[in-house]
Amino acid sequence: xxxxxxxxxxxxxxxxxxxxxxxxxxxxxxxxxxxxxxxxxxxxxxxxxxxxxxxxxxxxxxxxxxxxxxxxxxxxxxxxxxxxxxxxxxxxxxxxxxxxxxxxxxxxxxxxxxxxxxxxxxxxxxxxxxxxxxxxxxxxxxxxxxxxxxxxxxxxxxxxxxxxxxxxxxxxxxxxxxxxxxxxxxxxxxxxxxxxxxxxxxxxxxxxxxxxxxxxxxxxxxxxxxxxxxxxxxxxxxxxxxxxxxxxxxxxxxxxxxxxxxxxxxxxxxxxxxxxxxxxxxxxxxxxxxxxxxxxxxxxxxxxxxxxxxxxxxxxxxxxxxxxxxxxxxxxxxxxxxxxxxxxxxxxxxxxxxxxxxxxxxxxxxxxxxxxxxxxxxxxxxxxxxxxxxxxxxxxxxxxxxxxxxxxxxxxxxxxxxxxxxxxxxxxxxxxxxxxxxxxxxxxxxxxxxxxxxxxxxxxxxxxxxxxxxxxxxxxxxxxxxxxxxxxxxxxxxxxxxxxxxxxxxxxxxxxxxxxxxxxxxxxxxxxxxxxx
Amino acid sequence: xxxxxxxxxxxxxxxxxxxxxxxxxxxxxxxxxxxxxxxxxxxxxxxxxxxxxxxxxxxxxxxxxxxxxxxxxxxxxxxxxxxxxxxxxxxxxxxxxxxxxxxxxxxxxxxxxxxxxxxxxxxxxxxxxxxxxxxxxxxxxxxxxxxxxxxxxxxxxxxxxxxxxxxxxxxxxxxxxxxxxxxxxxxxxxxxxxxxxxxxxxxxxxxxxxxxxxxxxxxxxxxxxxxxxxxxxxxxxxxxxxxxxxxxxxxxxxxxxxxxxxxxxxxxxxxxxxxxxxxxxxxxxxxxxxxxxxxxxxxxxxxxxxxxxxxxxxxxxxxxxxxx
Numbered sequence: 063x064x065x066x067x068x069x070x071x072x073x074x075x076x077x078x079x080x081x082x083x084x085x086x087x088x089x090x091x092x093x094x095x096x097x098x099x100x101x102x103x104x105x106x107x108x109x110x111x112x113x114x115x116x117x118x119x120x121x122x123x124x125x126x127x128x129x130x131x132x133x134x135x136x137x138x139x140x141x142x143x144x145x146x147x148x149x150x151x152x153x154x155x156x157x158x159x160x161x162x163x164x165x166x167x168x169x170x171x172x173x174x175x176x177x178x179x180x181x182x183x184x185x186x187x188x189x190x191x192x193x194x195x196x197x198x199x200x201x202x203x204x205x206x207x208x209x210x211x212x213x214x215x216x217x218x219x220x221x222x223x224x225x226x227x228x229x230x231x232x233x234x235x236x237x238x239x240x241x242x243x244x245x246x247x248x249x250x251x252x253x254x255x256x257x258x259x260x261x262x263x264x265x266x267x268x269x270x271x272x273x274x275x276x277x278x279x280x281x282x283x284x285x286x287x288x289x290x291x292x293x294x295x296x297x298x299x300x301x302x303x304x305x306x307x308x309x310x311x312x313x314x315x316x317x318x319x320x321x322x323x324x325x326x327x328x329x330x331x332x333x334x335x336x337x338x339x340x341x342x343x344x345x346x347x348x349x350x351x352x353x354x355x356x357x358x359x360x361x362x363x364x365x366x367x368x369x370x371x372x373x374x375x376x377x378x379x380x381x382x383x384x385x386x387x388x389x390x391x392x393x394x395x396x397x398x399x400x401x402x403x404x405x406x407x408x409x410x411x412x413x414x415x416x417x418x419x420x421x422x423x424x425x426x427x428x429x430x431x432x433x434x435x436x437x438x439x440x441x442x443x444x445x446x447x448x449x450x451x452x453x454x455x456x457x458x459x460x461x462x463x464x465x466x467x468x469x470x471x472x473x474x475x476x477x478x479x480x481x482x483x484x485x486x487x488x489x490x491x492x493x494x495x496x497x498x499x500x501x502x503x504x505x506x507x508x509x510x511x512x513x514x515x516x517x518x519x520x521x522x523x524x525x526x527x528x529x530x531x532x533x534x535x536x537x538x539x540x541x542x543x544x545x546x547x548x549x550x551x552x553x554x555x556x557x558x559x560x561x562x563x564x565x566x567x568x569x570x571x572x573x574x575x576x577x578x579x580x581x582x583x584x585x586x587x588x589x590x591x592x593x594x595x
Numbered sequence: 596x597x598x599x600x601x602x603x604x605x606x607x608x609x610x611x612x613x614x615x616x617x618x619x620x621x622x623x624x625x626x627x628x629x630x631x632x633x634x635x636x637x638x639x640x641x642x643x644x645x646x647x648x649x650x651x652x653x654x655x656x657x658x659x660x661x662x663x664x665x666x667x668x669x670x671x672x673x674x675x676x677x678x679x680x681x682x683x684x685x686x687x688x689x690x691x692x693x694x695x696x697x698x699x700x701x702x703x704x705x706x707x708x709x710x711x712x713x714x715x716x717x718x719x720x721x722x723x724x725x726x727x728x729x730x731x732x733x734x735x736x737x738x739x740x741x742x743x744x745x746x747x748x749x750x751x752x753x754x755x756x757x758x759x760x761x762x763x764x765x766x767x768x769x770x771x772x773x774x775x776x777x778x779x780x781x782x783x784x785x786x787x788x789x790x791x792x793x794x795x796x797x798x799x800x801x802x803x804x805x806x807x808x809x810x811x812x813x814x815x816x817x818x819x820x821x822x823x824x825x826x827x828x829x830x831x832x833x834x835x836x837x838x839x840x841x842x843x844x845x846x847x848x849x850x851x852x853x854x855x856x857x858x859x860x861x862x863x864x865x866x867x868x869x870x871x872x873x874x875x876x877x878x879x880x881x882x883x884x885x886x887x888x889x890x891x892x893x894x895x896x897x898x899x900x901x902x903x904x905x906x907x908x909x910x911x912x913x914x915x916x917x918x919x
Contacts, residue, residue, distance in 0.1 A: 101875035112646030196646035250690025
């Protein structure tokens with residue numbers, strides 16, 4: 063039978079269709095394309111990780127001893143996921159933690175089975191000051207790490223810590239590296255060619271595609287459905303957003319700017335927005351070593367001058383209100399109705415003006431601060447500037463780059479400091495980092511993040527309460543001591559948590575993660591991800 | 596540079612040596628400036644590398660490891676010793692070899708610059724010629740308007756505009772990355788090169804127009820016309836060749852401007868390139884990377900100037916005769 067022209071066209075159209083769809087298998091083989099907000103890889107080794115963008119890769123390459131359930135920040139002992147550690151025992155004084163490791167877990171690239179020796183090595187490098195691990199601060203209570211046998215590790219702490227599983231064994235801190243692989247190369251080389259036990263193994267850093275990861279055949283949780291992940295470094299939020307709208311990217315790190323979520327929803331109605339709440343904790347410090355911020359009436363006036371509802375609304379669901387020092391969703395964190403009325407500090411400009419008048423500043427006052435250009439900081443600060451202007455306080459802002467801001471504010475140069483940081487939901491971490499006199503900022507830059515000088519100036523008794531909390535092995539009593547300290551801090555008002563600000567990602571609706579993102583750090587795992595039609 | 600060469604110019608054989616000496620002095624001065632500027636700026640690479648939570652002890656260990664605790668003069672000598680031994684060092688932040696980092700990224704910047712230059716010349720020179728020869732006409736006004744637009748629109752804004760129209764709305768070309776194989780790289784190059792090329796075309800067009808108008812008034816052009824030489828011949832053979840000398844000078848200057856433009860374009864189109872390396876290094880106070888990247892830029896600038904000198908000689912026979 064002779065083929066007609068119509069038959070030929072039909073056959074050609076059919077072959078084009080087959081080629082274009084590529085069958086189901088080809089669609090599943092498509093890589094997940096992610097874009098994070100950074101310009102370059104710093105370190106993919108979790109022990110040396112300081113950049114959120116790198117941590118998106120590290121979370122895929124490394125498994126931790128313990129982890130919150132995917133998409134949550136749930137770290138209570140009964141809910142935390144046993145990942146590399148199968149179980150643990152804690153001594154009655156909460157000072158000795160013995161972990162039983164999962165057997166048969168393989169490292170990538172043929173580096174063999176993970177054992178207690180790898181865990182001991184990972185922690186010992188983090189604890190060694192010469193090694194320069196930024197995670198060391200979270201392990202300040204660790205005295206020693208010992209390999210009891212091939213699958214058993216013992217952590218001995220200097221002080222009791224009933225929440226050590228949540229502060230020292232999770233996420234990046236609990237991510238275990240291969241001793242053999244790390245010792246085979248230099249720390250710098252390992253940071254760009256890491257070996258872990260995660261669902262994806264490191265493949266390469268491509269100048270065009272960023273960090274390329276491939277599915278690990280021998281993953282103890284089963285090989286992931288998607289073969290490859292490409293994590294691109296794109297600092298410009300507009301470039302990321304446009305590439306996402308075009309469909310070139312499946313996940314992008316959002317811009318933590320007022321209006322960003324609404325804007326992307328207008329452009330791509332079916333977009334999925336993942337927010338890891340509470341995200342970063344944004345704290346406002348008054349430098350009590352400077353006038354007029356040494357006056358409690360002025361500090362209170364400035365607090366009453368801020369409308370937290372406006373801030374929360376402006377960020378369109380990214381931000382959350384905080385009432386105490388710890389966010390309300392942290393264990394032991396104060397909710398609004400748990401606080402006495404006078405410590406809730408609702409927006410009250412009239413009261414603010416009256417307090418300023420009482421402090422002899424009825425005509426207002428002026429001061430200047432330096433501020434980073436980073437969008438989340440500057441957005442909050444500009445809104446506060448506007449609110450304070452309405453009560454007669456003129457804060458002028460000199461904008462500088464983010465690196466300079468961090469190094470300058472740590473030299474005690476600002477009268478008012480805004481600081482943003484992410485914490486695990488452990489009640490002692492924020493008060494110890496910001497309100498204990500041992501963390502006082504110093505002009506030589508060698509101090510810490512108590513930018514108020516609280517404890518050295520005012521705050522009598524708070525150090526004692528926090529010390530008692532740190533020494534308390536019972537979790538409930540510990541949280542109660544922290545709450546007592548929080549009430550005292552809220553009364554003295556050396557600083558306050560202005561809002562939480564979640565990390566936000568936009569996701570292709572065809573890409574299912576296998577869980578809903580509700581809370582957690584600024585990264586999530588793609589081990590269970592798959593494309594659906 | 597010009598003055599030294601001018602003085603030595605009559606000793607023709609010494610000219611290349613003088614130019615090289617000039618180039619070395621220029622690069623040396625640039626590096627001195629960069630060295631001092633980076634260290635005068637506030638900000639600490641140790642804090643960037645180790646994070647905000649690093650202890651003072653850790654920061655000190657980091658500074659000692661990279662020699663940042665040494666007196667400035669010692670760091671300065673070490674810096675030039677390293678350059679003299681062609682050792683660009685490693686990044687303070689990522690620990691990666693800077694030479695490798697530049698080798699990976701430089702091809703992307705070079706291909707973007709070359710493509711933009713080609714587009715700029717291909718559009719700018721003919722437009723300038725047409726605009727000059729049809730002065731006061733509709734074509735001239737249109738060309739002048741476009742040239743003015745090219746001058747006024749910032750490169751990053753034009754880049755975003757081109758990206759939205761051609762990449763997003765019309766979906767003709769990719770809008771991010773640098774591409775993989777040859778064909779893919781060409782596709783990824785079109786929109787960024789168009790952006791920079793359009794701005795360069797605006798610049799070249801205006802320069803060509805004004806230079807050509809100037810030349811067309813000269814006596815020899817009038818003579819050629821009086822002798823009955825065809826107009827096309829008059830313009831392209833007699834006038835344009837002379838008009839190109841200021842164009843080449845301006846072109847050399849513009850290439851330097853384009854380098855800074857390429858930094859913005861690399862960010863807008865998320866392209867790999869030396870510009871992104873530089874921006875990242877400056878923001879993280881990665882001194883060795885900034886110094887090495889600017890060394891490359893400085894050498895590029897010196898190289899372009901050198902090339903421009905050679906092109907003058909090719910265009911202008913008088914320079915060949917005098918050796919200047």
